[in-house]
Amino acid sequence: xxxxxxxxxxxxxxxxxxxxxxxxxxxxxxKRAQEKHQxxxxxxxxxxxxxxxxxGSPGADGAVRWAEETMRKLGFxxxxxxxxxxxxWVRGEQESxxxxxxxxxxxxxxxxxxxxSVATPPEGLTAPLYVVNDVDDIKQAAAExxxxxIVFFNAAFPDTFLQxxxxxGAAVKKRVYGPSEAAKKGAxxxxxxxxxxxxxxxxxxxTLVYAADAPQIPAAALGFQSADRLYKAWQADPSVRLFLKxxxxxxxxxMSYNVIGELTGSKHPQKxxxxxxxxxxxxxxxxxxxxxxGIVHSIMAVALLKQAGYRPVNTLRVxxxxxxxxxxxxxxxxxxxxxxxxxxxxxxxxxxAGGFTPRGFGISGSGSQLQxxxxxxxxxxxxxxxxxRDGGGGADIGPLHKAMGTPVISxxxxxxxxxxxxHSRRDVFEAVNRRELELGTASLSTLIYLIDSQGF
Amino acid sequence: xxxxxxxxxxxxxxxxxxxxxxxxxxxxxxKRAQEKHQxxxxxxxxxxxxxxxxxGSPGADGAVRWAEETMRKLGFxxxxxxxxxxxxWVRGEQESxxxxxxxxxxxxxxxxxxxxSVATPPEGLTAPLYVVNDVDDIKQAAAExxxxxIVFFNAAFPDTFLQxxxxxGAAVKKRVYGPSEAAKKGAxxxxxxxxxxxxxxxxxxxTLVYAADAPQIPAAALGFQSADRLYKAWQADPSVRLFLKxxxxxxxxxMSYNVIGELTGSKHPQKxxxxxxxxxxxxxxxxxxxxxxGIVHSIMAVALLKQAGYRPVNTLRVxxxxxxxxxxxxxxxxxxxxxxxxxxxxxxxxxxAGGFTPRGFGISGSGSQLQxxxxxxxxxxxxxxxxxRDGGGGADIGPLHKAMGTPVISxxxxxxxxxxxxHSRRDVFEAVNRRELELGTASLSTLIYLIDSQGF
Numbered sequence: 001x002x003x004x005x006x007x008x009x010x011x012x013x014x015x016x017x018x019x020x021x022x023x024x025x026x027x028x029x030x031k032r033a034q035e036k037h038q039x040x041x042x043x044x045x046x047x048x049x050x051x052x053x054x055x056g057s058p059g060a061d062g063a064v065r066w067a068e069e070t071m072r073k074l075g076f077x078x079x080x081x082x083x084x085x086x087x088x089w090v091r092g093e094q095e096s097x098x099x100x101x102x103x104x105x106x107x108x109x110x111x112x113x114x115x116x117s118v119a120t121p122p123e124g125l126t127a128p129l130y131v132v133n134d135v136d137d138i139k140q141a142a143a144e145x146x147x148x149x150i151v152f153f154n155a156a157f158p159d160t161f162l163q164x165x166x167x168x169g170a171a172v173k174k175r176v177y178g179p180s181e182a183a184k185k186g187a188x189x190x191x192x193x194x195x196x197x198x199x200x201x202x203x204x205x206x207t208l209v210y211a212a213d214a215p216q217i218p219a220a221a222l223g224f225q226s227a228d229r230l231y232k233a234w235q236a237d238p239s240v241r242l243f244l245k246x247x248x249x250x251x252x253x254x255m256s257y258n259v260i261g262e263l264t265g266s267k268h269p270q271k272x273x274x275x276x277x278x279x280x281x282x283x284x285x286x287x288x289x290x291x292x293x294g295i296v297h298s299i300m301a302v303a304l305l306k307q308a309g310y311r312p313v314n315t316l317r318v319x320x321x322x323x324x325x326x327x328x329x330x331x332x333x334x335x336x337x338x339x340x341x342x343x344x345x346x347x348x349x350x351x352x353a354g355g356f357t358p359r360g361f362g363i364s365g366s367g368s369q370l371q372x373x374x375x376x377x378x379x380x381x382x383x384x385x386x387x388x389r390d391g392g393g394g395a396d397i398g399p400l401h402k403a404m405g406t407p408v409i410s411x412x413x414x415x416x417x418x419x420x421x422x423h424s425r426r427d428v429f430e431a432v433n434r435r436e437l438e439l440g441t442a443s444l445s446t447l448i449y450l451i452d453s454q455g456f
Numbered sequence: 457x458x459x460x461x462x463x464x465x466x467x468x469x470x471x472x473x474x475x476x477x478x479x480x481x482x483x484x485x486x487k488r489a490q491e492k493h494q495x496x497x498x499x500x501x502x503x504x505x506x507x508x509x510x511x512g513s514p515g516a517d518g519a520v521r522w523a524e525e526t527m528r529k530l531g532f533x534x535x536x537x538x539x540x541x542x543x544x545w546v547r548g549e550q551e552s553x554x555x556x557x558x559x560x561x562x563x564x565x566x567x568x569x570x571x572x573s574v575a576t577p578p579e580g581l582t583a584p585l586y587v588v589n590d591v592d593d594i595k596q597a598a599a600e601x602x603x604x605x606i607v608f609f610n611a612a613f614p615d616t617f618l619q620x621x622x623x624x625g626a627a628v629k630k631r632v633y634g635p636s637e638a639a640k641k642g643a644x645x646x647x648x649x650x651x652x653x654x655x656x657x658x659x660x661x662x663t664l665v666y667a668a669d670a671p672q673i674p675a676a677a678l679g680f681q682s683a684d685r686l687y688k689a690w691q692a693d694p695s696v697r698l699f700l701k702x703x704x705x706x707x708x709x710x711m712s713y714n715v716i717g718e719l720t721g722s723k724h725p726q727k728x729x730x731x732x733x734x735x736x737x738x739x740x741x742x743x744x745x746x747x748x749x750g751i752v753h754s755i756m757a758v759a760l761l762k763q764a765g766y767r768p769v770n771t772l773r774v775x776x777x778x779x780x781x782x783x784x785x786x787x788x789x790x791x792x793x794x795x796x797x798x799x800x801x802x803x804x805x806x807x808x809a810g811g812f813t814p815r816g817f818g819i820s821g822s823g824s825q826l827q828x829x830x831x832x833x834x835x836x837x838x839x840x841x842x843x844x845r846d847g848g849g850g851a852d853i854g855p856l857h858k859a860m861g862t863p864v865i866s867x868x869x870x871x872x873x874x875x876x877x878x879h880s881r882r883d884v885f886e887a888v889n890r891r892e893l894e895l896g897t898a899s900l901s902t903l904i905y906l907i908d909s910q911g912f
Contacts, residue, residue, distance in 0.1 A: 030618055031615075031616045034615040034616060034618070035615045035616060037615075159487075159490040159491045159493075159891075160487045160490060160491060162486055162490070162837050162838070162839065162840065162895070163838065163839055164891070197890075197891060199890070357813070357870050357872055359839050360839070381618050382618070382619070382843060382845075383618065383619055383815050383816070383843065383868075383870070383871070384618065386842040386843065387838060387839065387842065389838075412839075414813050414839065414870065415839070416813055416889055416891040416892045416895070417889050417891070417892070420889070433872055433873050433876070434653075434655070435615075435620070435653060435872040435873075436872045436873070439618070439872070
């Protein structure tokens with residue numbers, strides 16, 4: 001490019017952007033999010049009216065209606081449902097787990113069956129323990145040592161990862177793959193130390209995946225302190241036995257829905273900027289950080305722009321995905337439909353890491369998109385978004401990225417407290433800080449605005 | 457500087473620093489802080505053994521002994537006390553506040569006397585209300601309208617400041633100056649809406665300052681929800697009366713102490729890098745974020761370096777200041793002694809903004825020191841310290857800065873939740889997240905290491 005052309009371009013940029021309108025709108029978005037805290041108020045509604053939203057449950061059905069109604073009330077141009085067949089697993093109400101010891105009687109432990117776990121016999125089962133640290137250890141074990149026992153995976157969440165999300169991948173293996181690996185060695189059941197950074201006694205559930213080549217055995221998570229007690233009891237007496245009762249049931253697949261709301265693009269209605277989280281949640285707690293926060297983030301990030309009088313160039317689409325927790329059917333169906341209909345996504349953004357202070361975004365896209373986002377950092381107020389990472393996305397937008405190569409972005413909130421709450425009875429509305437949540441809303445709104453108004 | 461000199465300098469930097477030893481030590485500091493979480497364990501001790509540490513109280517005395525003993529146990533080279541005369545204000549145990557209404561009887565409100573407040577008559581006082589928003593409004597009021605009334609300052613903490621610390625300065629004026637401004641107009645007492653970002657009903661205390669030219673009248677803070685109830689009751693019936701009883705007492709000044717621990721510098725023992733927080737805390741809650749966090753941050757930031765086998769070039773000094781909350785006598789005495797003894801401070805660092813995820817540092821020093829800190833940003837792990845602000849310091853190191861021109865630095869943690877807890881019964885150990893606190897410890901340790909090893 002020659003110098004004259006560069007100068008002309010520079011002048012043009014000054015004329016278009018140099019009047020401070022971006023800055024003024026962004027300032028407005030952040031202030032309004034804090035003052036009106038609509039995302040926070042919506043989160044209270046969602047989490048207290050429909051606390052348990054596992055796919056197939058009445059809570060999930062209620063949440064679908066709530067999301068549809070909420071986006072209609074907020075004046076989205078289009079609100080519609082996308083049918084998704086979801087699995088329907090139901091936890092029993094009689095879960096229990098205790099140490100059976102001769103003298104001391106029963107010592108109850110804090111327990112939650114893992115998602116998808118099969119039931120124990122109705123009367124429960126009792127067996128001695130085979131204690132290992134993690135999945136690799138059970139793979140090394142001799143079947144004759146494991147047969148007939150309950151395998152206890154004792155590994156704790158690694159402390160050395162400074163971002164907890166980076167520790168989760170390793171920590172969660174025992175939950176996802178542990179049950180089948182133990183079953184292959186003849187175990188009758190599995191208990192794990194909960195995948196959590198907390199040191200309290202709340203058990204943290206989450207999904208397991210049964211391998212096709214192993215018997216399906218019941219599996220449950222123990223609270224951190226319960227796991228400590230169990231481990232100490234086993235150290236003191238390796239013949240100690242554990243009682244476990246899980247009375248979960250699996251019903252036939254059920255119809256559910258992704259809920260979609262749109263502001264129609266004024267210039268390119270066929271081009272889509274999608275932002276979403278997942279509407280389903282585990283059947284304990286209230287799914288406030290996981291992922292009520294992402295749902296209200298997404299709805300209000302777009303609604304804030306409408307309320308500010310902004311007319312989007314492209315279509316802004318909120319997607320409330322169904323069944324992220326135990327099947328990902330919503331994310332897969334969304335991608336299948338997008339591909340079939342040749343939908344044109346500019347980008348898909350996911351917020352599924354809690355309602356904490358936003359720190360950055362991760363992007364899986366082109367080099368120039370990565371650079372563009374870095375250039376935009378200065379638009380975000382101090383102590384909000386400060387890092388752009390190469391690599392992003394999320395479970396629900398993964399299938400779209402894979403199928404159509406859509407650039408995907410994840411919101412990265414501060415991760416320190418996330419796994420204190422994740423998948424446990426502690427993940428309730430009160431665990432979300434109003435101001436932190438709303439900084440996330442405004443940060444997403446700002447990103448959507450920048451992508452829509454400046455191109456991507 | 458000529459080019460050859462520059463090249464030589466560059467080579468030297470490569471030789472000294474290019475072997476990654478800074479990075480390795482810093483990585484070690486962060487990992488060890490998370491794995492051992494010694495600051496967190498010390499915070500549990502301090503806050504549960506000595507929850508109420510207002511200057512002059514038995515809790516403050518206990519905290520002084522605890523700090524001394526803790527630093528001795530950790531192997532500091534020198535641990536000593538610096539005598540400080542402190543004020544001795546004691547809250548009464550019979551505080552109460554309620555709405556007096558004919559039909560509905562007493563409607564109790566959540567209340568805490570402000571620090572330094574004088575008592576009401578022993579039987580309490582009852583008076584109608586004069587309601588204003590903030591201090592400026594009472595200055596405009598006509599004395600005949602205010603006389604004999606209880607002035608209610610109703611202003612809420614401003615939501616629009618994205619960093620709460622920036623909102624505090626404005627929000628706290630009604631607490632500090634409101635009582636005397638109201639007294640000048642003939643008010644008999646003052647109640648304020650608590651200075652807090654929370655929407656619960658915990659009252660938040662804090663110090664007031666009586667002007668020399670006004671009568672001293674009793675003053676108290678109401679919980680946010682209580683303030684709402686009071687305001688609505690007054691709107692419905694402007695003749696509504698409020699009962700207030702405060703039975704605080706002031707005793708003669710008492711001897712207390714700053715507690716100081718040092719690792720002696722191996723090359724320049726006379727040059728001091730000081731880091732500190734305040735040991736005193738309000739007499740409700742446990743002073744966990746304010747400022748137990750700062751105390752354990754400071755102690756462990758230095759202790760971590762010792763544990764890592766690092767021999768400091770200069771003397772690293774931890775200062776546990778006394779009486780920050782209602783007098784600042786510790787900070788003033790520290791500066792007076794430093795000046796008298798011609799102590800050479802390289803820098804003084806303060807941590808008094810809670811045990812939340814560290815986001816940055818603020819510095820009041822030279823331009824080259826500011827630049828140096830910006831250059832060091834890349835040493836801090838992702839999602840920890842990301843911003844260096846021009847302007848920093850803190851209440852306790854302010855007098856030193858003023859007296860001797862010492863550069864002063866403040867740790868800036870994420871500020872969103874701080875005023876939910878500050879000066880209230882909610883500021884307890886459980887409100888501090890282990891991982892967030894320890895990121896602060898390691899960030900401070902890293903900064904101290906960089907200043908000591910690379911010069912400042």
